[in-house]
Amino acid sequence: MELRKFIKQLRRYQKGTTNETEKAIIEAWYDSYEGENEKQVLSAEERERVRNAIHANISESIHINKSTPSLWFNYRIAASVLLLCSLSSLIYFLLRPATPVPETYTTLRTLNGEVRKLTLPDSSVIWLNAQSQVRIPSNFDKDIRQVYLDEGEAFFEVKHNTHKPFRVVTAPLQVQVLGTSFNINAYHSLPHVKITVVTGKVGVSKGAKLLSFLTLGHELTYVTNKGTFEKKEVDASQSQSWKDGDTYLNRVKFEELSLVFKNLYGLTLKAGNQRVHDYLFSLRIKRDMPASETLKLISAIHNAHFRKEGTNVIIY
Structure with missing residues (x-):
């Protein structure tokens, strides 16, 4: 497209007087500066910011001087180059991907012969057996109250909240409840993970697959290297007696x-x-x-x- 004609279209775009075809051409030109980033649709607020930036750049870069037509052509070329560079930088800044904020955790570890008690922000309680580790993310009390049992054994007394499920992630399983108490034995040196329910009801899953629901007095043993599991009834009080x-x-x-x-x-x-x-x-x-x-x-x-x-x- 002829540069002079394109600049006229830019002026009409800043005033909002372009027809649909001209508007589509100019916005397609904007999109061409997204490079390797995924295409992102500007919100109404962001479009207004771009429009204002265009207006500011045109106003500052193009000075119409009717008494010196020979200089006007040179001004237009210089202003066009400056405008292209400015808009490229502006659009890249507006559309660049946001830098993700890394998650932070509070970590609790225990040593040989040590049992520790931790009260969470929602008043739920975790008892941690010897040689165990649990992590609590900084955004714990959001839509899902999630904690990580990285190693060992823990007993959970979960505060009931129908709007915020409580989830324990312990490789390779996830345990989710609304409010209940249960024990998880997940030492890496053992070939299995055991989940025992003392009160209430829990759901045990592996990835997106639900393995089973457990209620009072039921225990699930998951064999890690085989990917199989079995359920049985047990004396639930014995599963948590280690904390006493x-x-x-x-x-x-x-x-x-x-x-x-x-x-x-x-x-x-x-x-x-x-x-x-x-x-x-x-x-x-x-x-x-x-x-x-x-x-x-x-x-x-x-x-x-x-x-x-x-x-x-x-x-x-």
């Missing part, structure tokens, strides 16, 4: 017994032979019981023996 100092183990494998023992005492249990490794263990371990007394209790279950080697304890 008692840990109940019901026919657990040696790996889980070793994890609990290390969380309590900082010592590592090792099976001295395959027979001990294959045993199942059922017992109650009290937090205030000395490690030596607990070892005697463990050994007596299968008439085994133990010896200590540094921070390791061998059961044989």
Whole structure:
């Protein structure tokens, strides 16, 4: 298009007197400066800002001097170049993608033998077992009250709110409730994740797939490497008794017994032979019981023996 004609169209555009064809041509010219960014539609307010900027640039850059026609042509060329550069910069500034604000978290961790209690902004309560970590995002109390159990075991007492569901994310599962209490055991060293409901009702999902709803006294065990799960009825009170100092183990494998023992005492249990490794263990371990007394209790279950080697304890 001839430059002189295009500038006239720009003047009519700033005054709002262009016809539909001219308006479409000029706005298509605006769009050509979006580069590699996705096309974005200007709001009415943003269009007004662009129109005002055009008006300001034309008013400042084009000075009509009818007594010097020879200079007028040079002024028009210079003003057109300046106008193109100014508009390009302005449109890029208005349409550039917004820089996302990174999410921030409050992180709580526990050590061996440590149990901690955390009260959330909505008055919900989290009890965190030993060697565990939970993260609470800065925007926790928005449409969905979401927390992350990154490692370990936690008991949740959720304040009821029908308008804001409460969600716990613990790889690879999500647990969502409105108001209830439940326990999640998700230590990375174990091959499973266990979710036990003490009061109310929870929904357990993996990604977008709902696995099951759980109610009082029901427990879901998800086998991580197989992607399978099973439900059963349990004594729900035992699943949360660890926060009061008692840990109940019901026919657990040696790996889980070793994890609990290390969380309590900082010592590592090792099976001295395959027979001990294959045993199942059922017992109650009290937090205030000395490690030596607990070892005697463990050994007596299968008439085994133990010896200590540094921070390791061998059961044989």
